[in-house]
């Protein structure tokens with residue numbers, strides 16, 4: 317367990333100091349585009365992932381998240397545009413940058429007949445930067461960190477989907493990383509596993525690791541992200557710090573036996589989108605502070621039984637940006 | 647997944663050095679891992695067992711029913727009863743047109759396509775392993791396998807031959823007698839020559855492997871290329887084509903069993919093998935170097 321802390325000790329801070337372009341964003345793209353035949357899978361996106369941030373890369377199925385991640389890592393060449401990773405232009409800088417980047421791309425993939433441990437040892441053997449002397453310790457530490465140590469000797473073939481996903485996460489933790497690019501890291505995990513991965517990512521981020529995290533499950537990203545970008549049909553339709561992305565203002569809901577009076581008073585206060593449902597009144601407060609609305613109701617003689625404010629969730633934004641339709645856009 | 651424990655004193659952590667100050671320029675680690683993957687795989691064990699079974703079958707068959715001399719079979723069968731080393735040569739001759747190429751095609755065809763098929767290619771490339779280095783290591787491993795297969799067939803042949811027929815002096819194709827030691831050396835020379843020939847074929851397999859994500863497809867393609875080369879080489883009407891064929895000089899290994907050794911044919915065979923290796927390894931590199939990895 318202890319060796320895991322390599323991530324924090326010899327880790328990102330030390331490496332970051334040695335690397336160039338410290339100040340710039342961890343990931344930056346300009347006009348990055350990928351066309352497959354006639355289809356534009358990724359369409360002129362300008363991604364900016366700040367150092368030390370946890371960036372939620374959101375979008376429905378087929379919106380181009382994985383394609384973007386493949387381009388970032390140099391697996392596929394962009395049709396147009398450029399990008400930098402940790403301040404170095406790619407793909408030229410791949411040799412110096414990628415050792416400091418851990419990646420999970422479109423699900424786990426390992427040799428089925430090797431054990432989990434043997435699979436990690438193979439990846440470590442392929443890494444010219446990794447110290448062979450500490451390989452055994454680091455492999456077991458990474459397995460421990462994702463809770464797989466007990467199944468280390470099992471063949472990968474016999475792993476469950478969640479165990480496979482954990483092994484892929486372990487592979488990104490073999491050496492300290494400055495940047496983690498994780499494509500749907502919680503896919504296939506049980507609720508407990510999902511929570512653990514979230515905690516793990518938060519811990520890594522606390523150590524100074526930048527995390528780019530793709531997902532279509534907003535609820536799980538919202539809790540750990542500092543920034544988010546939303547993809548829709550190959551375009552980046554929104555991007556920024558989470559606080560800035562959320563629709564401004566509160567939505568309120570007041571419970572009262574005199575809803576008509578409440579609607580009138582709140583309307584005078586400038587509350588929009590007012591609606592009445594039984595003795596429940598809801599509306600958009602805009603910039604008005606909620607306490608002012610409560611005071612106005614009480615001053616107006618409306619008996620208030622209950623008053624709640626709801627901040628619009630990222631989910632609402634997501635749905636408003638990408639639509640609610642079930643069909644993927646081909 | 648005990649994240650709480652992750653926050654341990656930095657003192658403990660600093661004892662574990664994870665990253666080298668600069669990358670290792672030359673390291674056998676990846677190649678060794680590759681060889682462990684090849685030689686640890688049950689499918690390949692089965693293939694090697696088949697390769698090794700042939701000299702056993704030959705030796706036992708000849709022991710029970712010795713050829714009556716001057717028969718129509720391959721040259722080396724007649725010599726087996728006289729000297730056990732000929733079992734190795736007979737086995738190599740029999741396995742050269744199909745079994746040995748099949749083994750090499752299975753490994754070299756799997757090189758890139760196999761990793762693409764399991765999806766591990768994307769993780770190797772982002773480790774990162776430079777694409778040129780990946781090809782070099784994969785090719786080196788396939789070549790080692792080619793030599794190992796050849797030596798296995800010869801080794802089992804020599805062993806079976808010595809057990810059933812004994813050693814002693816060896817009569818060369820040109821009629822002269824040589825001692826047992828020199829006989830073994832000449833068999834080793836044959837293995838080296840055939841190993842190099844198979845390495846040139848492995849380059850073809852590597853190229854085929856860079857074209858597809860289906861290892862079986864790459865293997866079959868490589869086999870078709872090799873067998874077609876054997877067939878075309880036996881059609882005298884197109885003799886203008888023969889010098890360009892992969893397998894044209896494979897059977898020249900017999901020249902090592904003459905006295906004096908006729909190096910003309912061997913040299914030509916080595917040059918042809920080198921040309922094939924260079925052309926197809928370069929083609930694989932050109933193809934794989936800038937290819938989109940979408941597997």
Ligand SMILES: Nc1ncnc2c1ncn2[C@@H]1O[C@H](COP(=O)(O)OP(=O)(O)OP(=O)(O)O)[C@@H](O)[C@H]1O
Nearest residue numbers: 352357375376377378379380381382383384646940
């Ligand atoms: N190799 C390829 N050839 C052709 N089209 C492709 C290829 N890879 C991806 N695409 C197309 O590009 C689009 C984006 O795919 P991508 O895998 O990037 O989506 P995604 O956002 O990762 O989706 P998901 O959430 O389902 O993982 C899709 O319409 C897909 O069909």
Ligand SMILES: [Mg+2]
Nearest residue numbers: 381382422499
């Ligand atoms: Mg995807």
